[in-house]
Amino acid sequence: MIDPAAVEVALPRTDVAGTAFRPAQSYWSESWERLRANRVGMAAGGLVLLMVAIAAAAPLLAAYVVHHNPFGIDLYATFSPPSGAHWLGTDEDGRDTLIRLVYGAQVTLTVAFLSVTVSLLVGGTVGLIAGFYGGWLDNVLMRFVDILLSIPAIYLLILLTILQPKIGPVQLSTSDPRSLAVIIAIVSWGGLSRLVRGEVLTIKNRDFMLAARSIGASDLRLVLRHLLPNVLAVMIVAASLNVGAIIITESILDFIGLGIQPPTASWGNMLTNAQTYFYHSVWLVVLPGALIFITVLAMNLFGNALRDAFDPRLKS
Amino acid sequence: MSEPLLEVQDLHTVFSTKEGQVKAVDGVSFELNAGETLGIVGESGCGKSMTALSIMRLQRPGRIVGGKVMFKGQDLTRVSEYEMREIRGREIAMIFQDPMTSLNPVYRVGWQVGEPTRLHNGWDARKAFSSAVSMLGRVGIPSAASRARDYPHQFSGGMRQRAMIAMGLTTTPHVLIADEPTTALDVTIQAQILDLLRDVNREFGTATILITHNLGVVAGMCQRLIVMYAGKIVEAGPTADVFAHPKHPYTWSLLRSIPRLDAETHEPLKPIEGLPPNLVDLPSGCAFHPRCAFRVEKCSRDVPALLRVGDTQQAACWVTQSGTELKGG
Secondary structure (H helix, E strand, O other): OOOHHHHHHHOOOOOOOOOOOOOOOOHHHHHHHHHHHOHHHHHHHHHHHHHHHHHHOHHHHHHHHHOOOOOOOOOOOOOOOOOOOOOOOEOOOOOEHHHHHHHHHHHHHHHHHHHHHHHHHHHHHHHHHHHHHOHHHHHHHHHHHHHHHHOOHHHHHHHHHHHOOEEOOEEOOOOOHHHHHHHHHHHHHHHHHHHHHHHHHHHHOOHHHHHHHHOOOOHHHHHHHHHHHHHHHHHHHHHHHHHHHHHHHHHHHHHOOOOOOOOOOOHHHHOOOHHHHOOOOOHHHHHHHHHHHHHHHHHHHHHHHHHHHHOHHHOO | OOOOOEEEEEEEEEEEEOOEEEEEEEEEEEEEOOOOEEEEEOOOOOOHHHHHHHHOOOOOOOEEEEEEEEEOOEEOOOOOHHHHHHHEOOOEEEEOOOOOOOOOOOOOHHHHHOHHHHHHOOOOHHHHHHHHHHHHHHOOOOOHHHHOOOOHHHOOHHHHHHHHHHHHHOOOOOEEEEEOOOOOOOHHHHHHHHHHHHHHHHHHOOEEEEEEOOHHHHHHHOOEEEEEEOOEEEEEEEHHHHHHOOOOHHHHHHHHOOOOOOOOOOOOOOOOOOOOOOOOOOOOOOOOHHHOOOOOHHHHOOOOOOEEEOOOEEEOOHHHHOOOOOOOO
16 A cells, blocks of 8 residues: 555645745845955945045035145244144144145045046956957957056156146146046056956856857947956956055155145145154154055955955855 | 758858867758757767857857858848847747856846847836746746846756746747757756757747757657767758667667666676767768778778668768668677
8 A cells, every 4th residue: 555645745846936935145245245244344445435525525624624724824833733723733834734634635535546447447448358359359459458567657657747648638737636547547457457358258258158149149238238247346356456556656656746746735745845854743744654554555455355255266 | 841940051160270170060951840859969079069059150269161051041151240149049049058157147037038038029127027037937937026036046957947948938939959958957857858848849839959969868859860970960860760770870879878777787888989080180981980880991981971861861871871771789
């Protein structure tokens, strides 16, 4: 005799419908979960956001909180140490250090984020095209990048800031943060394009690209809808790690007098005369330097956290 | 019989490599009729996948250097890339071997299954998604409405292959090319997917080209069968006849090498001697002759053409064309 209960068990289950249900989690939301769990990374990201907020609110701070403006010369109060009137002291012209640092943040952060955006756009596009099409186009583009990367960046930067070339209707000039951002981007997109190209090469031969082609997707659609979302994470991580390097580059340019020109304040040019004043007005050296250090460190920590969150090799 | 739906005539696809030119597809001709299931069988590297990709013009980096692919009065090897894109996914759909990597990991399954209808029918995202949900239901995805919101990594291999089939069917194409659709799946899932393909063939009237190295799959699925070796068709005919009386020694060896449950316990398996040929440097004459148990002197000298042998079959073999039966243990 066959036990009916045993038969019951052996029959295929028809009610499996709901049993396998899990909430849908995308690559992006999973990465966000991981990022949120990284306390150092989140703190660093928060610090960067705070800097951006302070820089954006610079005019408000000048008018309602600090009650100084960054160009307000007061020759009776040069080199005054931190006090009630000037919370972070004054410089050789009696200008308020705090508000100059806030306006300097505006310059530095504008240059950094704009520059990284431009180099992402240029480097990303070149990398996508070179990797996707391959062949002679890849060769031409990548040899150009090789040449670009072989010229010392500082030499190229000095050349660009001195020549101040005209690109279309835009005159690149170093007194304008936006121009400076473009100049730095011209020097820094090469590495990004190589990175993106390498990533594209590994992804373009995956089966889902062929599958997308087989349903009639055009090249443009393949690149923008299927390839780009798969390399975006790598691009974001590389970009965030680049921000710190760009801040340093910008500070160096300002410091050697090729970047943002006085009287516009930037963290870099605030350091320019600092060595002369170091012995009697130490805050003029320490404050801009510390801000550069903290911002770059925060950006790098945040970039590392992003990498850990996105990196598929660390995924379970 | 009416006009065939798809007619491949003397197709040649080559690759350029450092060692020389590889003739991946070397003069392949066959017909596919509306509603039928045609099997293409052969070892890895015999050109069966490349034949399928060439039909879709997805053979890159290979090049089609000769022949025609006639479909609805057009030669697909000559239409513009734009026209070809309109045919891919709308008229001819393809399913790939490895369902684990055939879906884009960053998109929800429903989005991807609906993509062909967005491309070809001009449907908006919502309409495409709801059609994807109903198609996922029809290919046997339980609670399709919620599973369509999942990402590919949340699907099992069998479910992904079902999703791929659903994606192929959303535009109700006339031809479905399944390239080793069950090879990457485990045996129980294989049977389910084959059942599904059979149902699809019956329900939608989609003509199917089933590419496989598994003769058992062909036996259960296909009315007709093509056997390929080294880029050429070596035998073609109705599945039952080819299985009963193979007319090419390669087919004969393949059928003999299948392990049988009714064999004697200690009877050793019978592999085909030798290795598949190097496609850059093919043997002279018939490419199979170094491994052939029936070879005669002529085989190493002249290339046999694919000719009628028997009532229903075709074979490219000097031995059977001269009337010899393939026998022996």
